[in-house]
Amino acid sequence: MKSTVNEYINGGATATESTARLFVFLPALILLVVGGLIQSQTYLNHDVAWVLDSSERLLAGGTFGQDIVAANPPLIWWISAIVAAMANGLGLDPLVMLRLCVIGLSAIVLVVLERGLREQMERPAMAGFLAVLALLFTVGVHRDFAQREHMAVLLCLPWLVVTSARAQGHAQPPVAALAAGLAAGIGIAFKPHFLAVLLLVWGYLAYSRRSIRPVLSMETFVLLLTGIGYLVAVWLFARPYITDIMPLISKVYWGFSYPLENVARAHILEISLVLAALIVAFAFDAHHASRLTVLAALGFLVAAFAQSKGYSYHFYPVLAFAIISLALSSLTNGRAARRMAGMVPLFAGLVLSSLQAAPMLAYRGMNGAYGQLTSCLVDLTQANVSVNGGFMAISTHPYPGFPVTNYSNRRWVAATNSRLFMPAIVRLRELPALTPAQGETLAVAQAAERAAILSDLSRNPELVLVDARKHRHAIEHSQIDFLAFYGEDPAFARRWQDYQEIESCAPGIRAFTRSNGH
Numbered sequence: 001m002k003s004t005v006n007e008y009i010n011g012g013a014t015a016t017e018s019t020a021r022l023f024v025f026l027p028a029l030i031l032l033v034v035g036g037l038i039q040s041q042t043y044l045n046h047d048v049a050w051v052l053d054s055s056e057r058l059l060a061g062g063t064f065g066q067d068i069v070a071a072n073p074p075l076i077w078w079i080s081a082i083v084a085a086m087a088n089g090l091g092l093d094p095l096v097m098l099r100l101c102v103i104g105l106s107a108i109v110l111v112v113l114e115r116g117l118r119e120q121m122e123r124p125a126m127a128g129f130l131a132v133l134a135l136l137f138t139v140g141v142h143r144d145f146a147q148r149e150h151m152a153v154l155l156c157l158p159w160l161v162v163t164s165a166r167a168q169g170h171a172q173p174p175v176a177a178l179a180a181g182l183a184a185g186i187g188i189a190f191k192p193h194f195l196a197v198l199l200l201v202w203g204y205l206a207y208s209r210r211s212i213r214p215v216l217s218m219e220t221f222v223l224l225l226t227g228i229g230y231l232v233a234v235w236l237f238a239r240p241y242i243t244d245i246m247p248l249i250s251k252v253y254w255g256f257s258y259p260l261e262n263v264a265r266a267h268i269l270e271i272s273l274v275l276a277a278l279i280v281a282f283a284f285d286a287h288h289a290s291r292l293t294v295l296a297a298l299g300f301l302v303a304a305f306a307q308s309k310g311y312s313y314h315f316y317p318v319l320a321f322a323i324i325s326l327a328l329s330s331l332t333n334g335r336a337a338r339r340m341a342g343m344v345p346l347f348a349g350l351v352l353s354s355l356q357a358a359p360m361l362a363y364r365g366m367n368g369a370y371g372q373l374t375s376c377l378v379d380l381t382q383a384n385v386s387v388n389g390g391f392m393a394i395s396t397h398p399y400p401g402f403p404v405t406n407y408s409n410r411r412w413v414a415a416t417n418s419r420l421f422m423p424a425i426v427r428l429r430e431l432p433a434l435t436p437a438q439g440e441t442l443a444v445a446q447a448a449e450r451a452a453i454l455s456d457l458s459r460n461p462e463l464v465l466v467d468a469r470k471h472r473h474a475i476e477h478s479q480i481d482f483l484a485f486y487g488e489d490p491a492f493a494r495r496w497q498d499y500q501e502i503e504s505c506a507p508g509i510r511a512f513t514r515s516n517g518h
Helices: 002-009 017-040 046-059 075-090 094-120 123-137 139-144 146-166 174-189 192-209 217-235 239-255 259-265 268-283 288-307 312-331 336-363 369-384 402-406 421-431 436-456 481-489 490-494
Strands: 391-393 463-467 499-502 509-514
Touching: 017 094, 017 123, 017 139, 046 075, 046 094, 046 402, 075 094, 075 146, 075 174, 094 123, 094 146, 094 402, 123 139, 123 146, 123 312, 139 146, 139 312, 139 336, 146 174, 146 192, 146 217, 146 288, 146 312, 174 192, 174 217, 192 288, 217 239, 239 421, 239 436, 259 268, 259 288, 268 288, 268 312, 268 336, 288 312, 312 336, 336 369, 369 402, 369 463, 369 509, 391 436, 391 481, 421 436, 436 490, 463 481, 481 490
Parallel strands: 391 463
Antiparallel strands: 463 509, 499 509
């Protein structure tokens, strides 16, 4: 075996092609499995858990925009419903099925990238490149595994490889172009903000050839048709989201936003890596793949700033594509100066991102602080909610509702994963004075929130968790008492009389059960 490895590394002719490719993939596959196992020992991201759980309402005949109320468009719910249906059909836990699907997709992407880039790298370099990707796809995404941005990276990478091959004058098989366009169309359609990626990539292709013709490829047409088909599907199957939810949410969703300078300060690493990757890709004779991936990073950076919330998952594609671009600049064949220039920021990015990921994975692990808190809430929910009963939470964050719902196997009764109107209400109520427009927005938000909480309570949750921590999502250190706010409405006060507080195991999370029990 040792001689075979040596012959392979040295380019010996005795190693068969299949054995050689095995050595290329083996490190990445091992890391993919290990990374997947590490992720399986952490609690699933709250947003992903909510989408996966609520997608089963669609399988039961529910309508997005009525049975599920969310600020985000329905595509990820429809995809999650497929995962949930597969889990139900195979008798698997949906959480396990989701992880298997994401790891499986990651493996497919690694195969696609090896096939598309093998002519640009020596085999040892390719093995290292795929290993870096395997880490990025698993432990590198740490708390945001299976978020839309994570999926967007996986779905857009094949398209970028196919596009870069065309830019270098290589014809692409129709099947590869069709699959790449379809995957990218889905990845971009997750959020309208991701259109920035398309504009930058297509703009580069047109500018580099001084013609629009390089953009007019099969994958482009498939991508556009996928997007158009999705818009038609939303109108046909999720119309209440367009007609009812979007107009209302658009008035109050700013309550979750932060100043752009705060967002930028919190993500200096990702911004710095994009700048370094841009310099290396465009100042040297980098391959098109290096340039297209860093332009994708820049597009996702624009998308992250456009959302102005600073969430870690908004910046994951920025980090991932910047590192991928630097890896391509460092490992593909070509000038030594370009490879050395890319190696320094690549190494720094890998080290610094690892220093971010490791403590977060430990924190969210079953034995970490987050894991222990979540485990106690799971036990509390199971102890106070019957198997066929339901519960809810009053919080500006999906937590503690999610992922507690998924791991307790109890039904979440609320239409939303959090109190969507509350951040805007809190911020407006704490202003010293309101303009007429602000006063109107506050009235609309309060009326909508009071109606929503009464609708959720009408489903008779057996347990209600209330977030009373000193620091709460989107409202920071506001002293507002959620129950006092809702109690201003006599209808809520009458219904809340049925609930009594019980001891909670989670500091700052109050727990209430219905007095008539279950």
